[in-house]
Amino acid sequence: MVGRNPFFTAVAVGAGTMVALGGSTILVSGMGIAVAKRVARTKRLKMARPCSQCGGEGYLACDVCLRACIVRCRAPRSMRDIMNDSRSRSSAARKGAEPTTAETTPAVPVYCSCPACGTSGYQRCLNCLGDGRV
Numbered sequence: 001m002v003g004r005n006p007f008f009t010a011v012a013v014g015a016g017t018m019v020a021l022g023g024s025t026i027l028v029s030g031m032g033i034a035v036a037k038r039v040a041r042t043k044r045l046k047m048a049r050p051c052s053q054c055g056g057e058g059y060l061a062c063d064v065c066l067r068a069c070i071v072r073c074r075a076p077r078s079m080r081d082i083m084n085d086s087r088s089r090s091s092a093a094r095k096g097a098e099p100t101t102a103e104t105t106p107a108v109p110v111y112c113s114c115p116a117c118g119t120s121g122y123q124r125c126l127n128c129l130g131d132g133r134v
């Protein structure tokens with residue numbers, strides 16, 4: 001019975017229009033903000049001078065791995081090894097001797113991928129945040 005009442009129909013149609021208008025307003029304002037941001041960024045970059053830190057490149061050679069993309073890291077150890085080590089350490093401490101880990105752990109160099117640059121060899125310049133200009 002509600003649908004036949006012209007008043008309710010008008011309200012329903014009105015509400016639908018409002019929702020549609022509201023949605024498109026949000027969409028348009030969102031796009032407007034995006035465009036305004038891009039314009040502001042372009043303007044800022046036009047006015048900006050090349051970054052002195054990276055020489056306008058936006059990226060710097062990774063200073064963690066020195067562009068080797070791999071860094072020397074600790075050898076992976078099993079839980080049993082760690083337990084054994086701590087046990088021998090505590091027994092050594094009781095005897096009053098210096099714990100000698102060099103004897104027990106073989107000095108095998110282990111390399112892993114550089115966590116600072118993700119094996120790219122480059123880091124984003126912190127001064128200009130990769131824009132190359134400040």
Ligand SMILES: [Zn+2]
Nearest residue numbers: 062065114117
């Ligand atoms: Zn690196």
Ligand SMILES: [Zn+2]
Nearest residue numbers: 051054125128
């Ligand atoms: Zn820079």
